[in-house]
């Protein structure tokens with residue numbers, strides 16, 4: 001990969017596993033140094049090792065994106081280690097615990113606090129730094145689930161929908177600081193998050209889950225391009241949005257779903 005992010009530093013929430021890990025590795029491949037802002041420091045270890053093997057600098061710093069004080073501390077430590085952070089990826093996300101339920105207040109709060117307020121907290125804490133340096137890229141990981149309703153995930157989808165809207169407001173707000181703010185909406189990717197969905201759907205359908213993704217695989221058959229998305233797909237899009245090649249794109253949210261949303265809108 002062309003090193004289009006040479007001498008840049010990226011800050012990635014939840015970068016130690018799943019999609020966040022894929023993004024971290026792709027950005028590092030493109031030349032960026034990486035701060036993994038992660039609750040679980042153990043999971044960050046192997047991705048840090050991989051990035052350092054590529055010859056980039058990488059560090060892991062504790063964050064709970066729902067907690068303003070934690071976000072403040074994490075960003076202060078990150079800027080001490082890398083004073084020139086220009087790329088901010090809000091990837092941390094949480095599914096609702098009770099899939100299929102719309103009555104649980106704690107699930108509503110969880111999704112709202114992680115998927116929406118988490119983005120807000122990080123953007124607010126970085127705003128002074130970005131304004132001072134007059135350059136930057138914020139990339140929020142939303143979901144195709146944020147494009148419409150889904151009775152299995154009402155709290156999750158509502159929070160992801162709001163994240164798309166917040167991306168647009170932040171794009172206007174940050175434009176005068178020469179900062180682009182965009183979102184990526186992944187379709188389906190086999191990560192620890194999808195393992196939970198698989199387990200739920202197996203239980204619902206009285207199927208034994210061998211954690212082999214049988215239901216996930218059956219979903220992929222409906223995708224026009226015929227394959228699931230990968231963390232690397234999302235990482236590649238993040239590299240583009242973090243690079244100079246997207247300098248005139250802001251406030252956009254890009255679906256990376258193999259055409260599934262389009263196809264589902266035409267199904268009877």
Ligand SMILES: NC(=O)c1ccc[n+]([C@@H]2O[C@H](COP(=O)([O-])OP(=O)(O)OC[C@H]3O[C@@H](n4cnc5c(N)ncnc54)[C@H](O)[C@@H]3O)[C@@H](O)[C@H]2O)c1
Pocket residue numbers: 013014015016017018019020037038039040063064065066091092093094095114141142143144145185186187188189190191192193194
């Ligand atoms: N897997 C999919 O199919 C899919 C599809 C669409 C969107 N997404 C989104 O992609 C992002 C990554 O998801 P994933 O599939 O890799 O899931 P995952 O569960 O593997 O990763 C989620 C990450 O978020 C972190 N996180 C959760 N709550 C946090 C908090 N309060 N503070 C800090 N970190 C926190 C977790 O520690 C973990 O690292 C999420 O925003 C998710 O909603 C995933």
